[in-house]
Amino acid sequence: MKRYIKTLAGIIAISLTVTSLFSCSSSKKEESSEETVTEPATTEAPTEAETEEEFRKAEAREEMTITWLSDYDLNPARHEKRSSALEIFEDVFGGKINYVATTADGKYDRLAEMLNAGETVDMFPYEQGAFPEGLTRDLYAPLDPYYEELGMDTGIWDDMQEVIDMYSYKDGHYVIPYSFTNPVVLTYSRKMIQQEGLSDPYELYKQGSWNWDTFMDMMQTFKENTPDGTTRYGISGELGRAALASSGHTVVKKENGQLVNNISDPEIAKAEQMVIDVSQQGLYRSNWLEHFDTDGNILFYAMGTWTLGESNALNDDKDLMIVPFPKSPTSDRYYISCDHNARLLARNSQKGAAVATYIRCERLAATEATFADDKKTAATTPVKSAMGDVKSVITPEQYDALLEFTDPTQVFPIFDFGYGMGNNMYNYKGEGVLYSMEKNLTDGYYASWDNACEAWTGLVAGEVDRFAQ
Missing domain, CATH: 3.40.190.10 (Periplasmic binding protein-like II)
Structure with missing residues (x-):
């Protein structure tokens, strides 16, 4: 050369x-x-x-x-x-x-x-x-x-x-x-966790005991401890997507080289029923936030890591940390929703x-x-405004954690064929079965997963049949 x-x-x-x-x-x-x-x-x-x-x-x-x-x-x-x-x-x-x-x-x-x-x-x-x-x-x-x-x-x-x-x-x-x-992680305040007498989720994750049960218990305790005149929530953000991915199972799966309707999978049912329970117990705040809550009234913020830098800058007194969405209590592996490049x-x-x-x-x-x-x-170098104010910053500890969360040998990046099967399954305009699973369950449209699954399974089956032809 x-x-x-x-x-x-x-x-x-x-x-x-x-x-x-x-x-x-x-x-x-x-x-x-x-x-x-x-x-x-x-x-x-x-x-x-x-x-x-x-x-x-x-x-x-x-x-x-x-x-x-x-x-x-x-x-x-x-x-x-x-x-x-x-x-x-x-x-x-x-x-x-x-x-x-x-x-x-x-x-x-x-x-x-x-x-x-x-x-x-x-x-x-x-x-x-x-x-x-x-x-x-x-x-x-x-x-x-x-x-x-x-x-x-x-x-x-x-x-x-x-x-x-x-x-x-x-x-x-x-x-x-x-x-x-851009993995969807849970951002939380270690300061708030300590004040509530709760276990640190990241430490639980490292011990392998960060699961849906401990997650629900923490949110319920946080809400039960609500001071007078205040409204508390357990979580905001992309709960639906993170919960579905954490099951480790997909709505459309590959079986013997063919795509198969898997919406009735028992592990998916458990994850989605958990989402419905979060909604019905008043633990989910549906208002859209682009950063961790600055008022200290939401325990977890589920969102891609594009929000982390600003969350840190706006909450520099809260000692923020991140953790993958919890796993099923019966699983030995963590799964995560993220961008695949x-x-x-x-x-x-x-x-x-x-x-x-x-x-x-x-x-x-x-x-x-x-x-x-x-x-x-x-x-990890802070991004500052022209006036010298910190607009975004990532801590070295958070950076190291994210390297682990995007390492497939540590936290597995889930892929569901359904997200790429056309508008009837998903699109960014708020349409399709998978979008409904992410949004409608958190917004309380269904009383149970059985009702929701019955409403959507025919649509999934139709799209799977289209790809089989």
């Missing part, structure tokens, strides 16, 4: 990386293994590094040039640093990414149009609704022929094998997640090897130990 190309070790040593564990899932750039860092604008002549960048792009190997269709660019904006994944892809493998812009709402139709017109698309973003619904439109190709380029035998995917197998469908693996971010190979792409290589670069950027110190430093 050209004279200035760095080795992987060199790239890792000099790259400033910022963790995406705490990033909002709606921020598209941050779905990579780290976010880019903006540098001050300058009007100076091009630097040696800028000249080198232009030369590098000109020297990119054609067979490693990928056309990326998305509503966000993987290339850095001017005065931004490249992500570590892109740096490895370009400098080590001679790759290049050509960005084709589309809209968030229209990207699936645009992909179909381009493929049907014979236009080039190689790589497409994975998100919750992309798979397996996209297969009904023949949008993607499996990655199995490119396992060598993915580096499957190099050891970097060893702790992901169970997750990768979970995504296998029909003739192969269309989704191979390289990392997990991946890229999809477009149908008819002639650059499957290049796309697989880029995914490998994302995996390297997410797992290489040499990145760890810089990531932690960047993630």
